Amino acid sequence: MNTYFNHQAGFVSLVGAGPGDPDLLTVKGLRLIQNADVVIYDRLVSADILALANDNAEMIYVGKRLNYHCVPQEEINDLLVEKAQQGRKVVRLKGGDPFIFGRGGEELEALVEKDILFEVVPGVTAAAGATSYAGIPLTHRDHAQSVQFVTGHVKKEGQGINWASLAQSNSTLVFYMGLKQSGSISDNLISNGLDAKTPCAVIEKGTRRDQRVLVDSLDKLATLASQVESPALIVVGSVATLHNKLDWFNQ
Incomplete structure (x- = not known):
């Protein structure tokens, strides 16, 4: 070639x-x-x-x-x-x-x-790279059997996103470019049936030397997002709870 x-x-x-x-x-x-x-x-x-x-x-x-x-x-x-x-x-x-x-x-x-x-x-996409360096498996037999990548960069409320399908999918959800829309993301998922206490993580500057990972529940997502800078990735799902156990990068 x-x-x-x-x-x-x-x-x-x-x-x-x-x-x-x-x-x-x-x-x-x-x-x-x-x-x-x-x-x-x-x-x-x-x-x-x-x-x-x-x-x-x-x-x-x-x-x-x-x-x-x-x-x-x-x-x-x-x-x-x-x-x-x-x-x-x-x-x-x-x-x-x-x-x-x-x-x-x-x-x-x-x-x-x-x-x-x-x-x-091809390159290592942020969802795979950042979560790996954060010790958050995208799939895990005890947590999630599938994963969905979603853009959080929407110009209008809910544009192009089937929130009901996401909320009911039992998948790990990974949002790209979602910091500014974090409040909307959590509100839409919760209003469509996802438990407000679903674990979530925000990974700032994933795989870089100054990477940070913040973990809390979905209803606190906007608060987490307000504490980080772009580039950042949002992960929603119980796999986020594995961060503290599997965080190899900051050991």
């Missing part, structure tokens, strides 16, 4: 950087970053991973955060096309996994429209 780097129209590698710890980057992702002509990266890519790029690479920041988009998505798409059409090796570097709440699919669609060759290198 990497022989495509010689194509005159250039090549784009969509690479998942993982949740923060540079040791979680894949071997293939590392090789691509080290050999890229251009690295186009998001806010959640850690400085340690960016430092792996070669000194001659053009580094372009296109990060987003709540209520502030440094570069609109359409411009990011156009930038990928432009750099590839210059015949350059482009790495589009995203935190976590590019296909889980990362808009990776949208960016690849833009490349397809312009006949730009590409590849996808």
Whole structure:
């Protein structure tokens, strides 16, 4: 696949950087970053991973955060096309996994429209990485047999989320980008039948040296969320109670 780097129209590698710890980057992702002509990266890519790029690479920041988009998505798409059409090796570097709440699919669609060759290198998504470093198994025979990933970043109350289904699922629920919506998340789950005393955890800066984990009940979720900063992950379910027993990272 990497022989495509010689194509005159250039090549784009969509690479998942993982949740923060540079040791979680894949071997293939590392090789691509080290050999890229251009690295186009998001806010959640850690400085340690960016430092792996070669000194001659053009580094372009296109990060987003709540209520502030440094570069609109359409411009990011156009930038990928432009750099590839210059015949350059482009790495589009995203935190976590590019296909889980990362808009990776949208960016690849833009490349397809312009006949730009590409590849996808998956990364450790935040739900897997952050919970592992927090000692919170996503599934456990005594607690949950399934897990659901949900975006907490909704523009309108309840938009696109079937709260009744989530509340009655008996699954571990993992909310991405949910800090600002934490009160709404807890209210909607409780009003749809989930016990207010269901354990929950907020994991701040998961897998990084300054990771913090706060655990309480669902009715206290907004209070927990008010004590942390982004990036943070919300976990709802009895597996959260295992944190104190299995917390290997802070030992």
